[in-house]
Amino acid sequence: MSFAKATASVAILAAAATAASAQGREQVQVAGSSTVLPYANIVAEYFGESTEFPTPVIQSGGSSAGLKLFCEGVGENTIDIANASRAIRPAEVETCAANGVSDIIEVRIGYDGIVFASQTDGPAFNEFEPAQWYQAMAAELPQDGEMVSNPNTNWTDVDSELPDAEILAFIPGTKHGTREVFEEKVLLQGCEDTGAMQSMMDMGMDEDAAEEACMAVRNDGAAVDIDGDYTETLARIESNPQGVGVFGLSFYENNTDVLKVATMGGIEPSTETISTGEYPVSRPLYFYIKGAHIGVIPGLKEYASFFVSDQIAGQGGPLADYGLVPDPELAATQQKISDEETMSADAS
Amino acid sequence: MTAIPDTPSRPSSILEADARTRKRNAAEKRFRMYGLGAIFVGLTALVLLLTSILMQGLPAFQQSYVTLEVPLLEDTLDPSGERNIDDIAGVISFGYNGLIEQAVEDAIETQGIEIEGLDDPAEIVSNQAAAQVRRFVLANPERIGTSETFRFLTTSRVDQYYKGQVTMASAERDSQISPQQLQLAEALAEAGLLEQSFNWNFVTQPDASDQRPEAAGLGVAILGSAYMMLIVLCLALPIGVAASIYLEEFAPTNRITDIIEVNISNLAAVPSIVFGILGLAIFINFAGLPQSAPIVGGLVLTLMTLPTIIISTRASLKSVPPSIRDAALGVGASKMQAVFHHVLPLAGPGILTGTIIGLAQALGETAPLLLIGMVAFVTEYPDAPPEGFFDPATALPVQVYNWTQRADPAFAERASGAIIVLLVFLAIMNITAILLRRRFERRW
Numbered sequence: 062m063s064f065a066k067a068t069a070s071v072a073i074l075a076a077a078a079t080a081a082s083a084q085g086r087e088q089v090q091v092a093g094s095s096t097v098l099p100y101a102n103i104v105a106e107y108f109g110e111s112t113e114f115p116t117p118v119i120q121s122g123g124s125s126a127g128l129k130l131f132c133e134g135v136g137e138n139t140i141d142i143a144n145a146s147r148a149i150r151p152a153e154v155e156t157c158a159a160n161g162v163s164d165i166i167e168v169r170i171g172y173d174g175i176v177f178a179s180q181t182d183g184p185a186f187n188e189f190e191p192a193q194w195y196q197a198m199a200a201e202l203p204q205d206g207e208m209v210s211n212p213n214t215n216w217t218d219v220d221s222e223l224p225d226a227e228i229l230a231f232i233p234g235t236k237h238g239t240r241e242v243f244e245e246k247v248l249l250q251g252c253e254d255t256g257a258m259q260s261m262m263d264m265g266m267d268e269d270a271a272e273e274a275c276m277a278v279r280n281d282g283a284a285v286d287i288d289g290d291y292t293e294t295l296a297r298i299e300s301n302p303q304g305v306g307v308f309g310l311s312f313y314e315n316n317t318d319v320l321k322v323a324t325m326g327g328i329e330p331s332t333e334t335i336s337t338g339e340y341p342v343s344r345p346l347y348f349y350i351k352g353a354h355i356g357v358i359p360g361l362k363e364y365a366s367f368f369v370s371d372q373i374a375g376q377g378g379p380l381a382d383y384g385l386v387p388d389p390e391l392a393a394t395q396q397k398i399s400d401e402e403t404m405s406a407d408a409s
Numbered sequence: 410m411t412a413i414p415d416t417p418s419r420p421s422s423i424l425e426a427d428a429r430t431r432k433r434n435a436a437e438k439r440f441r442m443y444g445l446g447a448i449f450v451g452l453t454a455l456v457l458l459l460t461s462i463l464m465q466g467l468p469a470f471q472q473s474y475v476t477l478e479v480p481l482l483e484d485t486l487d488p489s490g491e492r493n494i495d496d497i498a499g500v501i502s503f504g505y506n507g508l509i510e511q512a513v514e515d516a517i518e519t520q521g522i523e524i525e526g527l528d529d530p531a532e533i534v535s536n537q538a539a540a541q542v543r544r545f546v547l548a549n550p551e552r553i554g555t556s557e558t559f560r561f562l563t564t565s566r567v568d569q570y571y572k573g574q575v576t577m578a579s580a581e582r583d584s585q586i587s588p589q590q591l592q593l594a595e596a597l598a599e600a601g602l603l604e605q606s607f608n609w610n611f612v613t614q615p616d617a618s619d620q621r622p623e624a625a626g627l628g629v630a631i632l633g634s635a636y637m638m639l640i641v642l643c644l645a646l647p648i649g650v651a652a653s654i655y656l657e658e659f660a661p662t663n664r665i666t667d668i669i670e671v672n673i674s675n676l677a678a679v680p681s682i683v684f685g686i687l688g689l690a691i692f693i694n695f696a697g698l699p700q701s702a703p704i705v706g707g708l709v710l711t712l713m714t715l716p717t718i719i720i721s722t723r724a725s726l727k728s729v730p731p732s733i734r735d736a737a738l739g740v741g742a743s744k745m746q747a748v749f750h751h752v753l754p755l756a757g758p759g760i761l762t763g764t765i766i767g768l769a770q771a772l773g774e775t776a777p778l779l780l781i782g783m784v785a786f787v788t789e790y791p792d793a794p795p796e797g798f799f800d801p802a803t804a805l806p807v808q809v810y811n812w813t814q815r816a817d818p819a820f821a822e823r824a825s826g827a828i829i830v831l832l833v834f835l836a837i838m839n840i841t842a843i844l845l846r847r848r849f850e851r852r853w
Contacts, residue, residue: 088789088801090700092782099816102618102786109788110540111501118701118801119786121814122779138697181582290814315619315816318579372503379503379536383620 086137089117089364093127093144094238095290096173096309097346100380101144104368107379112367114360119144124238128349132157135353141361143349146173146238154404164352164403168365168394170374172386174310174335175242175342178320183302184216184224189323191341193219195251197228198284200277203260211279231297231306232278234288242344243307244276247325250341252276295319310335311384335386343386352403365398462825462832469826472608472623473568475534475597479512479542480556492550505539506531509561522596527589533597535562537617537624563603565622565819567594571605574818611826615788616808622819625812627827629787633703633802634772634834636794640707641714641771646764648711649718656719657726658748677716684713685777693781700782701801703791709781710771717770721763725756758849765842769835775806783807805831 091101098121109116120127124145131143132153149167157165177194179186196219201208216223233239252258252275261271278284287294291312298306299319306320310330313320322330326341334340348368355362367373369391374380376387388394396402426434483490485507487497510531516522517530538561546553562568566586569575580588597603614626660666688709692698698705729752737747778784784807791800803811805827812824 086699090782090801092785095814098786099619103620105786106618106621106788107502110543111503113498116788118782120701120782120784122784133694136697138693138699140700291816292814312816314584316818317585318575318583372501379620 086358088115089142089358089361090120090140091117091142091144091348092120092122092130092140093142093348094124094146094346095121096124096146096238097144097170097348099311099383100170100346100385101348101368103379103383104364104373107373108360108364108367112360112363114363117142117360117364128153129156131349131351132160132162134160135162135351137358139351141351141354141358142365145347145349146344147241148345148347149349149404162351162353164401166350166352166365166398166401167404168348168350168369168398169345169388169390170348170369170385170394171346171380171388171391172335172343173346173384174330174332174340174386175239175246175344176308176310176313176322176330177305177325178298178308178313178322179305180298180302181319181321183298183304183321184226186216186224186226186305186323187321188222188327189325190220190254191247191251191326192254193223193251194230194247195255195257195275196220198230198232198248198278199252199257199275200279201274203257203264206260206264208261208264208274211281211283214283226303228283229285229301229304230283231285231287231294231304233294233307234286237288238344239307239309242342244278246342246344248276248278309384310386314384332381332384332386336389345388346385350398352401355401362398362401366395369394369398462828465822466825466827466829468572469611469822469829470608471572471605472610473563473571473594473603473605474560475563475594475603476558476560477509477512477516477534477602478556478558479508480515481542481546481553482508482511483554486546486553487550492553494547494550497550497553498547500543502539502543505542508542509534509538512559516597516602517593520596520600520602522593522600524589524592524596527593528587530590530593532586533563533567533590533594535564535623536621537562562621562623563594565817567591567603568623569819569822570594572822574822611823612830615790616786616803616811617788618786619815619817619820622815622817622823625820625823627805627808627830629790630803630805630808630827631830632791632797633706633783633787634804636703636791636798636802637707637710637804638768638772639794640704640798641710641768642764644707644711645714645718645767649715649764650722650760652715653719653722653726654748654753657723658744658752673716673719677720680776681713681774682776682780684709685780687712688777689780699799699801701785701787701803702799703802703804704798705781706778706783706804707798709777710774713774713777714767714771717767718760718764721766722756722760725759725763726752728759729755755851758846758851762842762846765838765845769838769842772834772838773806773831775804775810778804778807784810786811805834 098119101119105117105119108114124147127143128145128149130140133139149165154165157163177186177189196202197213197216199211201210213219213228215225215227217225232243249272258271258275261274262268266274285297287297291308294306294308295316298304308320313322328334328340330340335343350361350365371391372378374385374387375391381387485504486500489496513531513534538559541559541561545557564586566575566583570591575583575586577588577591580586580591594603610624611626612631613628614624615629616626617624656666656669688705692705692708693700733751733755734747737751738744742750783803785801785803787801787803791797791802809824809827809831812820812827
């Protein structure tokens with residue numbers, strides 16, 4: 062019966078291993094935005110090698126997915142920090158509260174620029190205006206008092222100054238936080254600049270409907286939603302020399318040998334122009350800490366303070382090297398973490 | 410007079426094919442050509458795939474290193490001068506960058522290298538260098554104030570220059586490296602301080618952040634995969650074999666066993682992501698097991714592998730001729746004795762082959778791991794089992810997925826390198842399965 066015995070003992074061993082309950086979690090668990098991910102990785106690496114705490118574990122998956130995991134509840138099998146490339150939404154705060162996650166500390170780590178880049182030897186896309194992007198990307202444009210579907214197929218149709226190339230733009234898909242920024246800071250801006258918004262309202266649309274029409278992107282193939290990450294956008298640009306892609310500043314800075322960037326509204330994107338607010342298309346990046354986990358998970362508060370310390374997130378630190386635009390109000394953020402100031406306290 | 414009847418002439422010779430035979434032969438010939446064509450297309454695809462992966466991935470096993478003498482300045486490392494280990498540990502690795510810069514400048518001076526317009530010469534050294542020096546200083550605080558020779562990784566751009574991915578022209582446009590820095594690398598190489606060597610770190614070291622592609626390795630991923638395979642083996646093999654023995658040898662044939670049988674076949678066809686959703690709901694949210702842990706991954710993959718093992722085990726039990734059972738029962742063995750003494754040993758090789766193929770399938774699986782938090786940045790090795798089963802880890806296919814998403818082009822090479830490692834493991838497992846079958850299989 063040796064085989065049966067062997068099988069039985071293996072089964073018992075396995076059951077014992079499974080039954081051995083997990084002891085207290087030692088490392089910080091983080092999940093969320095793929096835009097924040099590289100920064101979080103860099104900080105985690107420095108944190109792990111410079112402190113006695115273990116390196117935090119960072120998952121990606123997107124801002125919404127991260128916040129969803131974050132709001133699942135408190136306890137060791139839930140994450141401690143959610144990275145987000147947008148601010149948490151009121152609905153998410155409610156879900157969180159319903160699941161017992163009430164003490165949320167909001168930490169703004171800096172700003173990320175969104176740039177418009179194309180192949181180095183492609184058409185000369187060097188200068189863009191929000192208005193041009195609106196006219197190239199809108200699903201419908203107002204014309205003689207009615208909405209007609211976008212007739213522009215070539216960049217020269219939009220503006221004779223632009224290079225003669227078919228309109229083909231690779232823009233972030235709707236699940237990305239970047240898409241919101243693109244819609245609000247570029248399309249909506251362009252819509253207002255061209256006066257299209259005004260003419261829509263003259264046509265009898267209310268403001269909300271007009272804004273929505275401004276941000277509706279055409280779906281006839283000229284605008285391609287990229288649901289993956291920037292590496293996918295880059296691959297598309299490489300196979301379509303005429304294409305223009307939307308990238309994060311840090312991604313562009315890591316690939317300047319194959320990409321060339323265009324100015325927006327006459328301003329070249331750089332950490333300087335973004336921190337001064339001159340470059341229009343940028344957004345703040347955040348992470349959210351579960352207050353209830355501070356003091357339970359070792360190193361959680363230390364990781365958060367380490368993240369926003371001057372040495373790391375400040376000017377000349379590794380995050381700025383990688384393309385994060387340092388937050389001018391970093392000192393306030395540091396104070397906020399050391400006081401464990403939660404969002405509910407903010408509101409009251 | 411009756412005429413002699415004409416002998417009818419033979420319609421055709423058997424040595425000469427008639428039209429219908431020719432048609433049938435041609436059809437057969439065409440069919441063979443189609444078959445050959447299909448094999449040819451398949452082989453070409455395989456060769457193309459392998460060549461492209463090998464071309465892209467093999468360079469990951471070579472890495473550039475630079476040897477530098479680093480002054481361990483007391484001012485930077487231990488300003489108080491008391492050699493208090495806590496004070497020394499208070500200097501984070503980022504603070505060591507000044508020393509690396511100093512070391513590169515020293516090397517430029519002693520080698521008499523002159524390059525016009527050279528900025529930030531220390532940018533050719535990996536960010537990992539500071540961590541390396543810091544680790545050394547903390548282990549040997551008495552060496553502060555002296556200088557020490559280190560072998561550092563170069564930054565990925567310098568490394569890629571030697572692999573032909575970065576050129577002087579591309580460096581001109583690159584914000585991460587300048588042609589002058591590449592010239593410096595060349596000058597150091599001439600002086601014998603910078604060389605390429607085999608990169609064991611790629612297989613042993615943990616993952617590294619986006620700023621240090623040159624330091625990223627597969628250590629944690631290989632361990633995580635190994636732990637999960639161990640769990641799958643320990644759980645799926647006994648459960649699967651027990652289930653199939655019962656179903657095949659003992660269970661009555663009725664409606665219930667029919668339903669079970671159909672459902673096992675159905676389970677084998679369920680997309681693997683479904684098992685991930687199940688794992689998240691049951692093992693993490695309900696049972697409270699930790700996120701990103703190999704134990705959860707192993708359990709999920711066990712569920713996924715079970716049907717494969719059950720189906721192959723039942724097939725090999727079925728292939729044992731009934732005469733063996735009858736003979737055993739005839740000399741007075743109980744049913745259980747007949748199964749365990751005679752049938753199971755004969756079915757063993759088939760069961761093992763099925764198990765190994767199931768494991769190989771589980772090894773390459775990414776989708777269910779996405780949902781249980783194993784697609785993560787993990788740089789700490791998990792402990793030894795069984796505690797290590799609960800520590801965070803990644804897995805080989807997950808590491809490939811992770812690296813393809815990184816911005817730095819050097820990670821593309823590493824992703825292909827990781828695919829090579831994964832393929833090597835899969836090949837080893839499949840070859841073992843074939844060898845076992847060849848060695849032990851009994852034919853009747």
